[in-house]
Amino acid sequence: MKRVYVNEKWCLACHLCEYYCTFAGTGEKDMARALKGIRTNPRIKIEEKDDISFAVSCRHCKEPLCVKGCITGALTVSDGVVTINSDKCISCFTCILCCPYGAISYADDKTVLKCELCIRTADRTPACVKGCPNGAIVFEERG
Amino acid sequence: MAVNYIYPEYEVVRNYDRCIVCRVCERQCANGVHEYLPDLNKMTCDDSKCVNCHRCVALCPTRALKIVKSDNTYKENANWSNKTINEIYRQAESGGVLLSSMGNPENYPIYFDKILLNASQVTNPSIDPLREPMETKVFLGAKPKAIKRDAEGKLVDNLTPHLTLSMPVMFSAMSYGSISYNAHESLARAAKELGIFYNTGEGGLHEDFYKYGDHTIVQVASGRFGVHPDYLSSGVAIEIKMGQGAKPGIGGHLPGTKIVGDISKTRMIPEGTDAISPAPHHDIYSIEDLRQLVYSLKEATDYKKPVIVKIAAVHNVAAIASGIARSGADIIAIDGFRGGTGAAPTRIRDNVGIPIELALASVDKRLRDEGIRDNVSLVVGGSIRSSADVVKAVALGADCVYIGTAALIALGCHLCRSCHSGKCNWGIATQVPSLVKRLNPEIGYKRLVNLMNAWKHEIMEMMGGMGINSIEALKGNRLMLRGVGLNEKELEILGIKHAGE
Numbered sequence: 001m002k003r004v005y006v007n008e009k010w011c012l013a014c015h016l017c018e019y020y021c022t023f024a025g026t027g028e029k030d031m032a033r034a035l036k037g038i039r040t041n042p043r044i045k046i047e048e049k050d051d052i053s054f055a056v057s058c059r060h061c062k063e064p065l066c067v068k069g070c071i072t073g074a075l076t077v078s079d080g081v082v083t084i085n086s087d088k089c090i091s092c093f094t095c096i097l098c099c100p101y102g103a104i105s106y107a108d109d110k111t112v113l114k115c116e117l118c119i120r121t122a123d124r125t126p127a128c129v130k131g132c133p134n135g136a137i138v139f140e141e142r143g
Numbered sequence: 144m145a146v147n148y149i150y151p152e153y154e155v156v157r158n159y160d161r162c163i164v165c166r167v168c169e170r171q172c173a174n175g176v177h178e179y180l181p182d183l184n185k186m187t188c189d190d191s192k193c194v195n196c197h198r199c200v201a202l203c204p205t206r207a208l209k210i211v212k213s214d215n216t217y218k219e220n221a222n223w224s225n226k227t228i229n230e231i232y233r234q235a236e237s238g239g240v241l242l243s244s245m246g247n248p249e250n251y252p253i254y255f256d257k258i259l260l261n262a263s264q265v266t267n268p269s270i271d272p273l274r275e276p277m278e279t280k281v282f283l284g285a286k287p288k289a290i291k292r293d294a295e296g297k298l299v300d301n302l303t304p305h306l307t308l309s310m311p312v313m314f315s316a317m318s319y320g321s322i323s324y325n326a327h328e329s330l331a332r333a334a335k336e337l338g339i340f341y342n343t344g345e346g347g348l349h350e351d352f353y354k355y356g357d358h359t360i361v362q363v364a365s366g367r368f369g370v371h372p373d374y375l376s377s378g379v380a381i382e383i384k385m386g387q388g389a390k391p392g393i394g395g396h397l398p399g400t401k402i403v404g405d406i407s408k409t410r411m412i413p414e415g416t417d418a419i420s421p422a423p424h425h426d427i428y429s430i431e432d433l434r435q436l437v438y439s440l441k442e443a444t445d446y447k448k449p450v451i452v453k454i455a456a457v458h459n460v461a462a463i464a465s466g467i468a469r470s471g472a473d474i475i476a477i478d479g480f481r482g483g484t485g486a487a488p489t490r491i492r493d494n495v496g497i498p499i500e501l502a503l504a505s506v507d508k509r510l511r512d513e514g515i516r517d518n519v520s521l522v523v524g525g526s527i528r529s530s531a532d533v534v535k536a537v538a539l540g541a542d543c544v545y546i547g548t549a550a551l552i553a554l555g556c557h558l559c560r561s562c563h564s565g566k567c568n569w570g571i572a573t574q575v576p577s578l579v580k581r582l583n584p585e586i587g588y589k590r591l592v593n594l595m596n597a598w599k600h601e602i603m604e605m606m607g608g609m610g611i612n613s614i615e616a617l618k619g620n621r622l623m624l625r626g627v628g629l630n631e632k633e634l635e636i637l638g639i640k641h642a643g644e
Contacts, residue, residue: 010583012171019165019204032161032205051577133202134583 001080002141004044004117004126006055010136011046013053018042020131021057024118041107043115044128044137055128055137058082058103058115066095066104066114074112081119086111148232150215151190155199161207162186168199168208173566173578196559198568230489241489244562244572246389246481246526246548249493253481254500254633255532259642261623263610270612272603278613279310279599279606281543283380284449284473286517303473304449306380309338310599311537311614314591315478315524315545316362316384316453318346320397320406320418321485321562322551323579326571329554329587331355336588337595342545345369345384345395345420347409353377360451363440365394366420368410372443380474381440382451383433385424388482388525391455391496395420396486401565401574430466437471449473456480456502456525457495461509468510468518476545477502479525483548485572486563499525500539504637507540507619530601539637540619553594554587 019035021042028034044057064082067075074088075095091110104114117139118126129139155176164186169177174192177199179185193210200208217225230241263269270277284305291299314330321344328351334341335358342360347369352359361378363370375381386392397418407414427433437450452467453476454460460477467475479499484492503523510516523536524545536544552558555569562572570582602614611617625642626634634641 010580012577012581014167014170014202015165016167016202016204019163019167023204032163032207035163035165035205036160037163131204134581135586136583 001060002117002139003060004057004115004129005138005140005142006057007136007138008052008054010134011053011055012134012136013046013048014133015046016131016133017044017055017128017137018046020127021115024121024127025113039108041105041113043105043113045105056101056103057128058099059101060115060117065098065100069094069098075114081117082114083116083119084112084114147191148236149229150213151193152213152229153193153195153210154190154213155188155193156209156211157186157188158207158209159185161205163205163207165204167202167204171198171202171568173568173573173575174564194559194561194564195557196561196568197557242486242563243489243492243560244484244486245558245560246483247493247496248560251480252498253526254498254629254637255528255535257627257629258500258535258637258639259625259627260531260534260538260605260609261625262608267610269610270607272600272607275607276612277603277607278615279602281308281311281614282306283308283520283522283542285519288517304380304447306340306449306474307338308340308543310595310602311541311543312527312533312595312598313339313360313522313543313545314341314550315482315547316342316344316360316382317485317547317551318344318362318368318397319349319409320346320401320574322571323567323573323582324349324351324405325579325582325584325587326551326554327352328584329582329591330550331358332584332588333591333595334358336592339595340379342382343369343378346397346406346418347411348374348377349405349409362453363436364420365422365424366418368412368418368420371411375440376444376448378448380449380451381444382453382476383424383436383440383472384453385427385433386453386455386457386478387484388455388478388480388496388499389484390487390491391457391480392422393487393491394422398565403574406574430470433467433472434470441471451476451522453478455482456497456499458497460497460502461505464506465509465513465515468513468515472519474520474522474542475506476522476524477506478545479523481526482524483526483551484562499523500535501633501636503536503539503541504621508638511540511619530598531605533598534602534605534617535624537614537617538620538623539639540621542618549594550591553590554582 021044022040023031026034044055060082072088074085089111096104107113129137176192177188195210282305285303287301291301319327330341331352340360343362345362345364356377359378360380362382364384399415399417450472451474452472456477456479480496520542522543523541527544527546567573570579621638624639626639627642
């Protein structure tokens with residue numbers, strides 16, 4: 001399955017991925033209109049210290065602990081993609097505690113937010129991958 | 144200083160309706176132009192630090208930024224321009240020589256823009272390159288004077304070492320040090336994929352790049368930095384750099400701050416020492432001396448590599464080229480006064496040398512008149528900006544062209560002409576690790592390959608239009624050129640007729 005991978009060597013810590021990610025989630029056409037004055041809730045986040053930086057998002061694990069831990073069945077695996085059904089999420093945050101990568105966060109309404117590989121967008125290419133200026137985030141098949 | 148004489152030349156204009164305060168501009172500016180004001184949750188900027196490199200403009204996700212030329216002006220004066228006045232203020236403050244980067248930006252004639260190409264109509268057929276074969280391959284090196292046959296009448300291979308290129312364009316000399324590791328890797332990989340060559344410049348060859356040796360021209364310049372036997376034999380040709388179009392008669396100076404780590408190792412000089420290339424080669428004071436170096440290098444590489452001699456286009460370039468053509472060199476490279484540089488004294492860059500179009504035309508004519516044109520191939524550089532320039536240069540007599548600035552622009556350079564600051568925001572002319580990584584060679588080499596493939600298509604289209612199906616048949620074919628708005632003398636030097644003639 002194609003997943004989002006991050007090559008730390010080329011990450012510039014520009015944080016553009018976070019903004020493209022948030023924008024993709026809004027469904028708006030114009031980024032300025034979509035993101036002006038709001039608190040961004042990206043599903044991908046840059047971790048950085050000194051000269052090292054890289055983006056972190058859901059790995060879509062083969063045996064996802066978050067799905068195992070979800071008490072309402074809000075998190076499921078569909079075609080390998082760990083997806084969230086916000087209607088079922090009761091904001092218990094068990095998944096956030098379970099995830100060994102710190103890849104899950106929550107939205108303003110306290111429902112869980114996580115990367116779904118932009119499967120709900122029109123062209124099905126993750127926005128972070130398209131938006132990375134240095135090819136540090138890739139969407140590819142790896143063993 | 145209490146009095147600030149100079150108002151910023153460019154202003155950063157931010158559209159606050161579109162700015163989402165993502166702070167990408169702030170993170171990406173090595174010059175510290177942008178700043179976040181937490182109390183106002185707003186971005187602000189200091190125009191005086193801006194070099195107009197467009198990194199922030201290009202990365203702003205909402206197109207909230209643009210850079211405009213300031214309309215702040217001194218009292219209008221045709222003689223004392225704002226620029227001239229500012230330069231005096233700057234020198235009155237610093238007491239130093241003004242430094243500049245990249246090519247001469249001043250308003251001198253650009254002869255390529257005053258030359259038009261021919262096309263076939265009615266009486267001679269044009270060729271459609273999409274349907275018919277079209278050859279852009281060129282060979283560089285000395286051509287044999289006569290065909291030799293053995294006793295049985297079979298051809299004797301008396302061809303001197305040659306370079307074979309898929310198209311008449313090479314990447315010109317830019318040293319590792321003046322440009323980054325990633326820029327060099329992009330050039331090397333692109334040259335390999337395209338079947339052309341890149342040039343190490345005077346900085347030695349990084350050990351990681353020996354694998355691209357089949358597509359590398361190694362340079363020997365006056366400082367001899369990084370030159371050793373393995374280096375000489377690692378490339379396909381050796382270039383002796385006598386001069387550079389951006390700064391004829393001037394040596395080079397790479398500041399010690401850039402001589403770090405691998406650069407110090409590659410240049411074979413201690414870390415932190417200035418790399419000073421003398422203005423002349425201290426062992427070359429005549430064509431005879433040059434001949435000695437040419438043959439030393441040939442001897443060192445078993446006569447397997449063609450030797451290129453690169454000179455800047457200066458007033459008596461034709462006579463100099465005539466000497467070089469007799470020195471044993473296989474290829475002459477001429478660099479015009481618009482050629483780029485990582486740093487040069489402004490007055491030299493803007494006032495020394497001559498246009499490459501005139502230099503090329505006069506050198507080609509001189510060598511033909513003297514019957515020694517086949518002794519050497521001619522490569523010209525110094526602001527070849529497009530495929531049309533390539534075609535015009537070939538028709539004026541060049542075998543091939545060098546591109547430097549165009550290649551850097553393909554890699555992201557925005558010609559902000561601040562290379563000498565060492566803080567290139569595009570990761571090209573810098574050695575700061577966090578800036579160097581901004582140029583991902585995986586992306587960079589593809590952009591170079593795209594540019595060259597695009598030019599190749601255009602070259603074929605223009606050749607086809609002229610009814611020529613081989614670039615060799617265009618070489619020196621000045622009948623394919625006409626001048627517009629040129630005077631008699633210019634036309635005479637260029638060896639072309641005026642449009643309408």
